[in-house]
Amino acid sequence: MAELESPNVMPKLISFLSSLLKRVAESNDLNQQQLLHQKVSVFHGLTRPTISIQSYLERIFKYANCSPSCFIVAYVYLDRFTQRQPSLPINFFNVHRLLITSVMVAAKFMDDLYYNNAYYAKVGGITTIEMNFLEVDFLFGLGFHLNVTPGTFQAYCAHLQSEMLLMQPLNFADSSLSLGKSLKAHLCYNEDESSSHQKQQQLAV
Amino acid sequence: MxxxxxxxxxxxxxxxxxxxxxxxxxxxxxxxxxxxxxxxxxxxxxxxxxxxxxxxxxxxxxxxxxxxxxxxxxxxxxxxxxxxxxxxxxxxxxxxYMDTDLKKFIRSFRQSGETIPPHIIKVILSICPSIFNIRFFFVHLFLSIWLQSLMYQLCKGVAFCHGHGILHRDLKPHNLLMDRKTMMLKIADLGLARAFTVPIKKYTHEILTLWYRAPEVLLGATHYSMAVDMWSVGCIFAELVTKQALFPGDSELQQLLHIFRLLGTPNEDVWPGVSKLMNWHEYPQWNPQSLSTAVPSLDELGLDLLSQMLKYEPSKRISAKKAMEHVYFDDLDKRHL
Structure with a gap:
């Protein structure tokens, strides 16, 4: 927790998550084969939003005021969602809506103090009615599988950390980022998913 | 889904x-x-x-x-x-569908005195066959087996939740569903539950019905643990015995005073760090009473278990898993539960 809350960690994490999602969206948009089998969902915008993924995620981070852990958990949710909904890959037409919804659901599940859907709708630049539809679809898309064990949380932190170091060794090598360190004080529990999280294919391209 | x-x-x-x-x-x-x-x-x-x-x-x-x-x-x-x-x-x-809950069940007992419905006798005999060896037995013997069975099931359910990193945070008789025929007890209403294994900013202290609320929550702790559920289990245990709420406060302050009157006003010796909690003030000084004054019909082993559930210092409070191993439950045939 302390690691995630230190001032230089979250901006770097936000920046990295943005570039990761950008690469995923680019890859899926280029993949014509996949486009043929893609479903159009409530997350799919008619046009590609003009705001960049990074600016959008920074905006969410600035206004959501949720626990830093929520961004890791939102990332876990996006991964679960794409695995459960293979016909809805992340692309530039749906990534923004998926992002605002995943962070909102993570905050609602994780935090005792959080903003309501109307507030997140304003932050995300959509209507409250649309936000509510997105939330319900996202929850059913996840099969309401919202709990994240410490093992899973730590695995995703470690994965993000190694990806960050691989991607920008000069920028990140000095930051001694250990996202999972904050969990050392917490008890670890077995759960069905904790044994299988290594097998999960994660969002990184 | x-x-x-x-x-x-x-x-x-x-x-x-x-x-x-x-x-x-x-x-x-x-x-x-x-x-x-x-x-x-x-x-x-x-x-x-x-x-x-x-x-x-x-x-x-x-x-x-x-x-x-x-x-x-x-x-x-x-x-x-x-x-x-x-x-x-x-x-x-x-x-x-479950046909009743523990609150209704306790109320029905309170109204009918201490008579035990025949179907409960049948269930108790299946749980504790050793009763067959007793020629003459009294109602309180039945009640103690019935009590052990319900408490064991409750501890088992809570241990399962905690083992998966989930705090219930609203354990009370109304949220414990029961099947009248089989005396099976099930934990319900997890609307206030939360995962406690991933770090978050802080927990709310607007949780848990007042009567079953742990002292650390009443005193404003923003991070708490499985021990809050075990305090509730202790309060439910006492209520099952006496058919009355153990600490029936009508405000946060009154709730604390109810607790302090029975267990003594806490201090840094019995609960290190208590005076640093957000809502700590100078409270009236009471000496601890024996739990048997509040729960007179509970036997010695039961009182020992209850005292471990109602320890002030959260880290010293017995866990659900440990509670299941307590000698109080030794008479039970746990295969049926």
Missing amino acids: EKTGVLSAKEAFEKLEKVGEGTYGKVYRAREKATGKIVALKKTRLHEDEEGVPPTTLREVSILRMLSRDPHVVRLMDVKQGQNKEGKTVLYLVFE
């Missing part, structure tokens, strides 16, 4: 009677038309304007997805999405 375009209760379920009402909607006893199975149908209104899916629903569904396989946690069978008459989105949570 089913997402149907329109699911009117008329189509899938025949509502038999309303059995309760919560913040977000009504609970019905219903019959599933396809199978004829009796279920509890929890209808959750989605506040279209501001809130969306209530966080209590969101947590309850996701946590029960994980915990429902335990026999001492109520089973969530399905979640369906539909629309009400006004065309507003509604979620239907479909639960197994």
Whole structure:
């Protein structure tokens, strides 16, 4: 927790998550084969939003005021969602809506103090009615599988950390980022998913 | 988890009677038309304007997805999405049906004195066959076996939740469902539950019905642990014995004073760090009383277990798993539970 809350960690994490999602969206948009089998969902915008993924995620981070852990958990949710909904890959037409919804659901599940859907709708630049539809679809898309064990949380932190170091060794090598360190004080529990999280294919391209 | 375009209760379920009402909607006893199975149908209104899916629903569904396989946690069978008459989105949570809860059960005992219904006698004999060897036995013997059985099931259910990193945070007799015939007890209403294994900013202290609220929560602790549930279990234990709430406060201050009168006013010796808690003030000084003054009919082993559940210092409070191993439960045939 302390690691995630230190001032230089979250901006770097936000920046990295943005570039990761950008690469995923680019890859899926280029993949014509996949486009043929893609479903159009409530997350799919008619046009590609003009705001960049990074600016959008920074905006969410600035206004959501949720626990830093929520961004890791939102990332876990996006991964679960794409695995459960293979016909809805992340692309530039749906990534923004998926992002605002995943962070909102993570905050609602994780935090005792959080903003309501109307507030997140304003932050995300959509209507409250649309936000509510997105939330319900996202929850059913996840099969309401919202709990994240410490093992899973730590695995995703470690994965993000190694990806960050691989991607920008000069920028990140000095930051001694250990996202999972904050969990050392917490008890670890077995759960069905904790044994299988290594097998999960994660969002990184 | 089913997402149907329109699911009117008329189509899938025949509502038999309303059995309760919560913040977000009504609970019905219903019959599933396809199978004829009796279920509890929890209808959750989605506040279209501001809130969306209530966080209590969101947590309850996701946590029960994980915990429902335990026999001492109520089973969530399905979640369906539909629309009400006004065309507003509604979620239907479909639960197994249980015919009573511990609050009603205690109330029925209070009203009928100490008479034990014949079907309970039958169940008790199956749990504790050694009773057959006793030629003449008294009502209190039955009651103690019945009490042990319910408490063991409660500890087992709580241990299962804690083992999966879930705090219930609202354990009280009303949230413990029962099957009158089998005396099976199940933990329900996980709307206030949360995962405690991933770090977050802080927890709210607006949790838990006052009477079952742990002192650390009343004193404003923003991070708390499994021990809050064990305090509630202790309060329920005492209430099962006496048929009266152990600490029936009507405000946070009164609640603390009830606790202090029985257990003594805490200090840094018995509870290191207590004076640093946000709501700590100078309270009247009381000496601890023996628990037997509050729960006179509980035997020595029961009092020992209760005292470990009601320890002031959260880290010293007995865990649910340890409680299951307590000698108080040695007489029980645990294979049936």
